[in-house]
Amino acid sequence: MTSLAPPAVGVRTPWEALPTTVRAAxxxxxxxxxxxxxxxxxxxxxxxxxxxxxxxxRRAFVKAVSAEVNPVSPGMHREEARNAAALPPDVPAPRFLGSYDDGTWVALVFEDVAGRQPTVPWRESELALVLDAVGKLSRTLTPAPFDAPTVVESLAEAFRGWQQVIDEGDEGDEGGDGAVLDPWTVSHLPHLAELAASWTGLADGDTLAHCDLRADNILLTEDGRVVFVDWPHARRGAAPWFDLLLMLPSVRAQGGPDPEEVFAAHPLGRDAESDAVTATLAGFAGFMIRNCRQPPPPGLPTLRAFQRAQGEAALEWLRKRLG
Structure with a gap:
């Protein structure tokens, strides 16, 4: 499968555009x-x-954003600062050095990891390294090492995407990126909504999940390490296989293998309860498909197209599981 998803890129603010106070901090x-x-x-x-x-x-990695650029991003940076500071040292994540917050600008400073993102379309050898690291990450974060919002609390409404499409009555309308629901999806919307509604009672556990594993949130180092970056969405109370399930549609959308085959062969997938996986996948597919049909957020012109590619890959996987 060739790479379908567009590059995961936003409209970056250059370092030189940061206020003097932020650079001084x-x-x-x-x-x-x-x-x-x-x-x-x-x-x-x-x-x-x-x-x-x-x-x-001295080398470091700095990320900073203001509410003027995107009203949601400062809150995400604040969440990431809390999560990064609480991650245990044995988690393969960049060491958090500090933060700055003046109410408008939020800046985070991390150690610089000498690594690169995985090549996309995905290479088999690099995907094997990442899949092994995802398994180790799940084991390291079970039980959840710190208190955070739960997966169910945070995603219950987001994973109602199919029901929201029904309630909004726009099944046949073009979405924000031109996405139109295919006839199979339109005819199965009630079943998809019912299936997704059951995920909250099936996907819970005692694992802290990253909840946003994609190629652009992963670094590979020359010595063979896999480092997971960007932790604002970390949530506790997830099943051990939760991160693996959410990651595989993006892998498929960027030229990777069949997610069902990968999931079934992975230790986390082999131990997963089938109905729980199917229901959670239905919720995730609905989340991505419904979101990709919304207007793009400020400063994120490629987000909806990327979500569409993830959603279509998740839906393709779900249809296989439903036979």
Missing amino acids: VADMLGAPVARAVTQTGGFSPGVAARVTTAGG
């Missing part, structure tokens, strides 16, 4: 002013995302 955290900043293009944040080097030679 970063300099205080790093012990010297930033002498060089290289913007990173992967990921959907519309704010600053830069690898920086200070005048003293």
Whole structure:
């Protein structure tokens, strides 16, 4: 399968556009002013995302955003600051160095990980490394190492996408990115909504889930490590297989293998209860399909097309599971 999803990119704010107060706060955290900043293009944040080097030679990764760029992003950065500070040291994530928050601008500073995102379309060898790391991540985060909102609390409404499409009465209308529901989906909407409604009682557990694993949130290092970045959506109370399920549609959408085959062969997937997987997948597919039909958020022009590709891959997987 060829790569279908567009690159996961937002409209980045350059480092030089940061207010002087923000740059000064970063300099205080790093012990010297930033002498060089290289913007990173992967990921959907519309704010600053830069690898920086200070005048003293120290390297770090800085992300910063203001409510003027996107009203939702500062809240996500604040959540990520709390989550990153609470992650245990044995979790393969960048070390959190500090944050700045003046009520408008929020900046986070992490150690710089000398790595790169996986190649897309996905390469078999790199996917094997990541799949193994996802299994280890789930084991490391079970039981959940810190208190966070639960998966069910956070996603119950979002995973009602099929019912929302029914309630909105726009089954045949073009969505925000031109997406039109296919005839099979339209005819099965009531069943999909009913199926998705049952996921909340089936996908709970004692694992802390990242909840947003995609190629642009993963770094591969030269020494073979897999590092998971961007933790604003981390939620507790998930089944051990939850992250694997949410990740595989994006893998498929970016040229990867059949998600059912990958899931069934993975230790986390083999231990999963079939009805729980199908219901959760129905909820996730509805979330992505309904979202991709909305107007794009400020500063995120490719988000809806990426969600559409994920949603279509999830729906294709779901149809296979439903026979």
